[in-house]
Amino acid sequence: MSLSLTRRVLKGALGPPANDSRFLLDPHRRDLPGEDTMARYPDSEEVDLCVVGAGAGGSVLAQRLARQGWKVVVLEAGPFWHPDEDWVSDEAGSHHLYWTQKRIIGGADPIEMGKNNSGRGVGGSMVHYAGYCPRFHPSDFATRTLDGVGADWPLSYDELRPHYELVERELPVAGQDWPWPEPHSYPYSPHPVSQAASVLWQGALKLGIQMRVGPVGITNGVFGNRPHCIYRGYCLQGCKVNAKASPYVTHLPDALAHGVEVRAGCMASRVELDESGRARGVVYLREDDPATPRLQRAKVVAVACYSIETPRLLLNSASPSFPNGLCNNEDQVGRYVMVQGASQTAGRFPEELRMYKAPPPEISSEDFYETDESRGFARGFSIQTVSPLPIGWAEHVLADGHWGRALREYMRDYNHWTTVGVLNELLPLPENRVTLAEEKDQYGLPVARFDYSQCDNDRANIEYSTRVITDILQAAGAQDILTIHRYAHLIGGARMGTSPDNSVVDAHQRTWAVPNLYLADGSVCPTQGSANPALTIMALASRLAEHLGGRRPG
């Protein structure tokens, strides 16, 4: 039997190689095991790698290289979570999971930041992502060539595929056999489908739209010491069950067991260079002693702070040889930041659906992912079910123009509604960029300003896709429909490319300007597809680790 067939038959019984996180976790407690016994490196010691940001990219890179014997320190601005005490089964009480430090937003279509797209703390924003883990499509890596928009990547889908497969086994991803972009299966079987999602699925089928269950990074069955999902619906508030994947449970336990130090409450303020132009290390400020800058020395530095904070750190690291910010002599840092359109439409049905049960991510479709010229715009969108909890539902109702008595009436009707959303591939534009604002944060560092404006193709995509999900609801028999236009996810901001005048990093995520400085997060992506970015960010970090000295995955 071939390996892939064995995997198909045995499903989750075959774990990933070279990652013991699932066994290191405690079945009854949620703390990241090994915090008390983890390695501690003095600032003065030159470690092999200093990573900034303990999220999807930074954690995978640290875990991989620690297994190769590298000495690794990860600096994280936010707290070291103790989920049993710190995370709650409550919407408003989960405010502290988000990056709520101030950012200035501008442009014609300003992007609201925080709970929807930015995490803070060990585990990063995957702590509060919904859990969808689709792959990018091969076309995403060559949109300029294929569709005349966006950019081509300096690498192909084929180069990332082995890492997709590996990370899917590490999370692990649960879902039906997947027809997009190339047929592949997932290590865990699909979750049961909630009534709220079933109704939507029936509507889609009537229109001939294919949907599938998943793909979600949520255990369906036990996975080592990680229990089965309990379908409580609070994926976006941090999984207290350890069922949903985030680096906190998928990579950091193994990383700590292999000598990684995660130094939380440490805000990186600049990447410091030596006289030869190489990175000497990272200057950071401790939350409990913000007046004392410290320098963690390192042979290699990897910045993994995501699309807003990575450019901000580079811009804040200006020096005489880089007067406009580190790696920014070609004026590329902070440009081409992308978000995905994430309009949602809710439909009302006679029976009680109680959409707060089961994971908010349930079923999805990539039928509209690729360019179809008859639609009148380039590239496409995906369709995904979502399930807002009451505060999210209230924002949805408000967005449709209701407040006061009308809002209360719709809110009381909550249990009769189901919600479906889209992810539009909005195009990378150079003017959509991160710069430094005049305002300073608690450490005295200039905060980021993020300007964003849609282009005509974006508007056409959003309008078309909203029509499709409205049609799905109508086909399903919805009695009333409420729509909210919003955005989700971040990507780009320090993209990879073929030369310094069109990018910040090369195909191996090494900055063109500093030979031992890498970017290890979603900021390097030149395009975003209509896929949720978490899996791709982890796969890219896995590939980077392989390049830097990791073993060939397999």
Next chain:
Amino acid sequence: MAGFLRRARGAAGKAVDLSSGHHLPNLRPGKQPPDPSWLPRQRRGTTPQMVGRYPDYDVFDARDTWDEATTRVVEERMAVESGGPLSFFREDEAATLRAFCDTCTAQDSDPRVPVAELVDQKLAKGQLDGYQYYDMPDDRDTWHLVLAGLDEVARSRYGKEGFGALDAEAREALVGQLAAGALSSASLDRLNVKRAWSVCMRMILSAFYSHPFAWNEIGFGGPAYPRGYMRLGPVSTREPFERPGATSEDPVRVAPELEG
């Protein structure tokens, strides 16, 4: 006793068939909801104004299945009293703040969700949302300016000393204009009014629907760890501790006037 009975029966004869959806504002003339008197009085848990759709449901019935950390957060919220002390807002802002929060959430009597007090607490702690529009001040300043603006309009247009002194109809009219970005005054002209509305409503809605009273009103299952949910459908979507939605309708007298 007669009064009590009348209250308990609520709006007998004024009810609608829930499955039809004819109570939904978008499906009604003027997009206005029916008067809440069509709703049943709450029999078990507490809801805002004691109206709701799940008269025999109390989210606290499942409290023994909540984890400690979540219970602590919910209990702290329950300890905040409507009409209680304010620390972020000034005393001279209190009446306007409370009237504004009441109008935005249609709370016209006790028991109330302490929206003003919860908003005050959040602003006092500096718990903001992580962004600020380039053409707007800090959220905290926005709140002061919005309240001042409502008072200014109440004075100039109605000759009252403040927004809190207006009757319900006038308050709703002003808030409707604020929502549409169509309200103007010295303080409001310093803001992008539509964005100011969104800043305030984000906090108001987060406060209202974080409260167990509101969960009872809408039949939301509430905190769910470590218990989780088992009834995902299709046979049933209701857990043993959850209660079906109900109205106080007399089945013989389902009111055709609400459907027309």
